[in-house]
Amino acid sequence: MRTTGDVVVVGGGMAAGHLVASMHRRGLAHRLTVLGAEPHPPYERPPLTKDELTGAAGTEPVGTEADLARRLSMYSPAWLAEQGVAVRVGARVIGIDRTRRTVAVDGGEAVSYRHLVLATGSRPVVPPPWAERPGLVHTVHTAADGARLRPLLREGVRLVVVGGGFVGLEVAAAARGRGCPTAVVEAGPRVLGRVCTPVTSAAVARLHEEHGVRVITGTRCVDVAPGEGGAPRVVRLADGTALAADLVVVGLGVRPETGLASAAGLEQDSGTGGIAVDDALRTTRDPLVSAVGDVAAFPRAGYGGRLRLESVGHASASAEHVAARLAGEDPGPYAGQGWVPVFWSDQYHHTLRIAGLSTGYDTTDVGGAPGEGPFTVRCLAGGGLLAVESLDRPRDHSAARRELRAAPVP
Template identity: 45%
Template sequence: MSVSLPMIGPVVVVGGGHAGFQTVASLRENGFTGPLSLISEENTLPYERPPLSKKLPAAADDHTELRPASFYDSHGVEVRVGEPAVAVDRRLRTVELGSGRRLDYDHLVLAVGAEPVPLPTLNRPLDGVLTLRTALDAARIRARLSSRSRMVVVGGGFLGLEVAASAAQTGASVCVVEAADRVLARVVSPLISRFLEQEHLSHGVTVLTETLVVGLLDEDGHVTGVRLADGRELGADLVVVAIGVRPRTGLALAAGLAVADDCGGGIVVDQYLRTTDPAISAIGDCANFPGALPGGGRTRLESVQNAVDQGRFVAARLMGVQPGAYDALPWFWTHQFDVKIQIAGLAGPETELRLLGDPSAGRFSVARLVDDRLVSVESVNSPADHIAARKLLGTAAVPSGARDLARPGFTLPSHAREAAEARRATAGQ
């Protein structure tokens, strides 16, 4: 029995990021012929997000659209840009836009994403203190960036480190300030953190861990530096705040939908990505969903892969061609200087680690296990390991444990081939 039947009524998708775009594209690919609307508060068609931090485009229009305007015209998708959704009437099944226009829906997809967390010590706007989420944000940073710039990046997560790497390559003086005891502390193993920190140091980036920013210095409303908890002051004419994001839940809350207080927050959805109103789905950075973590706990993920996969899933579910629960394998990547890190699977802090390869050669992987079961692989400049890990972790049963990884001559690609052959042999019996 399918989760939902094919629909003929209108579908409204709120959010112009990867999740929203993928939903409308996949609905048409799956044969949906009804009215279809994509609503985005940004004044642009959906575009590629990863290059924003990795390359810092030089202008607001210096970004790559996922599809040109002709795609939406030829596929019968009404795209409304520069106009936010401001209210949802669940009884009437309408979405009200900022212009006052109301759109009817049989099904509503919330792909509203997340927004940057502001610096707690910033009590008033200061020129030169910026965040990065959109193409316009990237253009603002790039317009101020030069070889003479002094940049302080507050936050040593993926976004902060990518911005730092991009800025350092322009010749700017860059300092990363991270409150935790290591960079990327919440998302990668200590070995990967140390390796990436050394890479930044080798390119002239200063990295301060276990360090808190407690204030900002300014002159005539323009930032001139940051004050640290230990009393030190760092000079800066550009401060990029990258201390995390929070899911955009206001629209859902006002509509009476359930929103999580823990597990990353976000709009609560079930294993089919349905909210507490079955006529409304939530996907991407704003969705809090079950099953991705080892043990099946709830989480919220911020990645293009998750956004795209969830968009595809909801489109297939609405068309009655996806009867199962959402179970796509999470994977992530970052590119900083000459280092590409790819991560397959999710792992919490309580994991057993196995090193595969030689960090001194700049090419290795870290396997992470829970209860002697492979749950995640972090690969540095090792795309073959990453592809193999996705194959291993993407199967229903993962036969990989510490004993497998300890075999003489073990490699992830060869193990993935062996596991695939074993599955084929079992299926043929």
């Protein structure tokens, strides 16, 4: 079967969802055909490790995967139908033919495009020996993961979280709220080492310790052994420590989902692993194909190399940029003057917010009381502001965004 599409989007996650909104604002949503592999239309992912895991969303029990996806849904199916947006769920794209301008959907259908947007996102990293044993470890990336995990976080269930990044720490915070004895194992010298300054890492680690989490840093998890006959799993660390666990959650980061793009001969950025795009988010080898969200590796003036970001802010901004271009507007370069990446994380009753990118900072200016209460860390290079991390200081975050928006591109 062959279907004719106009703007075809591969991937039905958050970037695709924001593209629907951006096209809708321009009266162009009817041009979209979204092909998503998951069995749900676009939904919000951040609550999967926040309110939906802590139970703060007030839905007890969590219900099925479909219930969860419906609660987090960005749009109702009725609204999408009214706008004439074709959002196809359970539609995994298995090939792109750039000569014929078609994509092949698993099941035999071919969909032609005038413009193709790759919004395939990313997938969690799980070391192969663990991935091969279903149920041995959990990840949190999809509604299916969320619906599986939440009922398992019961009082007294011993949890080991492997990886001290945002996802791992949010899971740890949710688990403590549900009465689970929890340990976090981080191979690096500090939690959030890839994304935050040492001041913020130390303050966040302390927050977790105050809530009873055992935070173990500087040693790798080398093995997760299944418990025999109802015995707990054994999580072994490189330093010889063995932790008993009823539940193991892995938060070791994600890899961009680039298989389709690479197979179609599109360039993969060697630095970030994402699909290489230009400053208009067009793939470097084919201007009829764009990439948005987690999977896009885009240039940033003065940065030296491409960037790849995993955040709702970038999913939304990149989708807005592509929509503007498809509507014939001139949005200027993506990540140009006025562009400020933002990120947030909720842990316990605290919110950590980050504006800007701290890579390459040479000085920090710390205000407040890190480790004791709200604080702000300003990251500077040569006296210029690069990024601001703040805990429970929303006004500092807003001010930082304004300041960074006005700062010249480095």
